[in-house]
Amino acid sequence: xxxxxxxxxxxxxxxxxxxxxxxxxxxxxxxxxxxxxxxxxxxxxxxxxxxxxxxxxxxxxxxxxxxxxxxxxxxxxxxxxxxxxxxxxxxxxxxxxxxxxxxxxxxxxxxxxxxxxxxxxxxxxxxxxxxxxxxxxxxxxxxxxxxxxxxxxxxxxxxxxxxxxxxxxxxxxxxxxxxxxxxxxxxxxxxxxxxxxxxxxxxxxxxxxxxxxxxxxxxxxxxxxxxxxxxxxxxxxxxxxxxxx
Amino acid sequence: xxxxxxxxxxxxxxxxxxxxxxxxxxxxxxxxxxxxxxxxxxxxxxxxxxxxxxxxxxxxxxxxxxxxxxxxxxxxxxxxxxxxxxxxxxxxxxxxxxxxxxxxxxxxxxxxxxxxxxxxxxxxxxxxxxxxxxxxxxxxxxxxxxxxxxxxxxxxxxxxxxxxxxxxxxxxxxxxxxxxxxxxxxxxxxxxxxxxxxxxxxxxxxxxxxxxxxxxxxxxxxxxxxxxxxxxxxxxxxxxxxxxxxxxxxxxxxxxxx
Numbered sequence: 001x002x003x004x005x006x007x008x009x010x011x012x013x014x015x016x017x018x019x020x021x022x023x024x025x026x027x028x029x030x031x032x033x034x035x036x037x038x039x040x041x042x043x044x045x046x047x048x049x050x051x052x053x054x055x056x057x058x059x060x061x062x063x064x065x066x067x068x069x070x071x072x073x074x075x076x077x078x079x080x081x082x083x084x085x086x087x088x089x090x091x092x093x094x095x096x097x098x099x100x101x102x103x104x105x106x107x108x109x110x111x112x113x114x115x116x117x118x119x120x121x122x123x124x125x126x127x128x129x130x131x132x133x134x135x136x137x138x139x140x141x142x143x144x145x146x147x148x149x150x151x152x153x154x155x156x157x158x159x160x161x162x163x164x165x166x167x168x169x170x171x172x173x174x175x176x177x178x179x180x181x182x183x184x185x186x187x188x189x190x191x192x193x194x195x196x197x198x199x200x201x202x203x204x205x206x207x208x209x210x211x212x213x214x215x216x217x218x219x220x221x222x223x224x225x226x227x228x229x230x231x232x233x234x235x236x237x238x239x240x241x242x243x244x245x
Numbered sequence: 246x247x248x249x250x251x252x253x254x255x256x257x258x259x260x261x262x263x264x265x266x267x268x269x270x271x272x273x274x275x276x277x278x279x280x281x282x283x284x285x286x287x288x289x290x291x292x293x294x295x296x297x298x299x300x301x302x303x304x305x306x307x308x309x310x311x312x313x314x315x316x317x318x319x320x321x322x323x324x325x326x327x328x329x330x331x332x333x334x335x336x337x338x339x340x341x342x343x344x345x346x347x348x349x350x351x352x353x354x355x356x357x358x359x360x361x362x363x364x365x366x367x368x369x370x371x372x373x374x375x376x377x378x379x380x381x382x383x384x385x386x387x388x389x390x391x392x393x394x395x396x397x398x399x400x401x402x403x404x405x406x407x408x409x410x411x412x413x414x415x416x417x418x419x420x421x422x423x424x425x426x427x428x429x430x431x432x433x434x435x436x437x438x439x440x441x442x443x444x445x446x447x448x449x450x451x452x453x454x455x456x457x458x459x460x461x462x463x464x465x466x467x468x469x470x471x472x473x474x475x476x477x478x479x480x481x482x483x484x485x486x487x488x489x490x491x492x493x494x495x496x497x498x499x500x501x502x503x
Contacts (some may be wrong), residue, residue, distance in 0.1 A: 008484065014495065014496060044499065045496070045499075047499075048496060048498075048499040051334045051499075052329065052334070053333060053334065053493065053496075053498040054493055054494075054495075054496050054498070054499060055490075055493040055494050055500045072337055073336045073337070074336070076334060076335065076336035077336040079334075080334070081330075081334055083330070085327070085330075086328065086329075086330040086331055087326060087327040087328060088326075088328060089322075089323075089326045089328050090326055091326075101331070101335065104332075104335040104336070104337060105335060105336060106336070143493075146331070150340050
């Protein structure tokens with residue numbers, strides 16, 4: 001499997017504050033990589049750099065073999081993002097929102113794409129509903145549809161199931177598993193839900209204070225740290241001094 | 246009761262834009278109406294033969310206001326709806342974002358302008374069309390200046406984030422006293438006149454009055470208006486690109502929706 005995302009020693013400084021201190025990792029095709037870490041560990045900054053919203057102070061990011069620097073627009077056509085902190089315009093209907101983003105991503109067969117996604121994400125009855133009037137679970141599925149409108153090769157997910165009830169959360173996780181398998185895409189998943197990460201991710205990066213302090217698959221990490229589950233590993237690493245440095 | 250007072254007191258003292266806001270509006274209102282009063286007190290016969298000049302200037306100014314605020318609103322709505330990040334991760338060049346906002350701002354301004362123009366005739370017996378073919382150039386010039394201000398404010402929003410929002414609402418009012426919308430430039434003190442001549446508005450409104458009152462056309466006014474518009478437009482575009490790069494370094498783009 002080839003690497004769709006290659007991150008090479010990226011750093012990000014905000015003035016004197018070093019938010020990310022030189023991290024490197026790859027995400028393979030058909031892989032979900034978990035990005036874990038306490039608040040302020042540099043996860044959002046890392047995602048911002050992968051989206052081209054933040055310019056790394058140094059280092060290099062390659063998406064599908066292309067350097068992000070200098071090819072931002074071309075690369076943005078192949079990636080997408082979902083986060084509970086960003087929303088779609090509330091006054092527009094679901095279909096209007098998806099049509100707008102279909103146009104922005106220059107999708108040729110927008111109606112077919114919307115139909116496909118609405119079927120997969122159970123949005124059929126919601127297409128003419130006002131986005132702002134939907135429940136959290138429904139909004140989440142609409143945001144997911146927007147994030148998949150351009151058939152991304154790389155999907156960045158920041159807390160994709162935050163504030164969802166267990167049933168909708170499970171539906172979203174199952175959908176992501178199936179979609180990744182079917183389309184062979186790369187997914188970066190930043191989450192505080194350890195059960196979700198254990199279920200979805202074959203490999204995990206643990207970040208703290210702007211560096212990667214540990215990595216491996218969930219089982220390896222649990223055994224290595226002698227803990228019962230990933231949540232305990234997370235708590236141990238969050239509270240300890242940096243492991244790999 | 247004291248707690249509620251404290252809640253607002255802390256808010257004001259912790260935010261310089263809010264303090265500025267408190268001082269800014271009375272200062273601008275007093276300055277603008279001071280010049281208007283001064284003008285009417287010393288030039289009682291100036292508008293005698295040209296009923297509708299004030300109304301025409303008000304419509305022109307409103308078009309400028311709608312264009313500029315319309316542009317800002319488009320940008321602010323993306324921030325308010327927390328859709329800003331979605332927009333900036335879509336594969337759109339900065340030029341494409343600006344072009345679409347510029348076109349949308351024009352449509353918004355025209356939607357507001359057309360009813361106002363149509364109402365003035367039956368209500369007041371005045372037609373803005375009396376400005377003739379030159380009306381098109383005046384509107385074009387105002388539109389250019391409106392979107393230039395819109396781009397400048399949007400550049401500030403990119404650079405400083407939503408806290409720059411107050412500036413978005415106040416730019417037009419800051420320029421109003423210098424723009425000589427309702428009075429000729431001679432009313433301004435000399436130092437203000439020098440500033441006013443650097444703003445396209447003076448040439449536009451001087452020319453509107455010239456056409457309506459003197460029934461003559463001074464092409465030079467239109468030329469200077471376009472010249473200054475060109476200068477500011479290019480500067481605003483450059484500043485927008487600069488602000489985008491600064492925002493990418495500072496992280497404003499990713500935090501904008503939060």
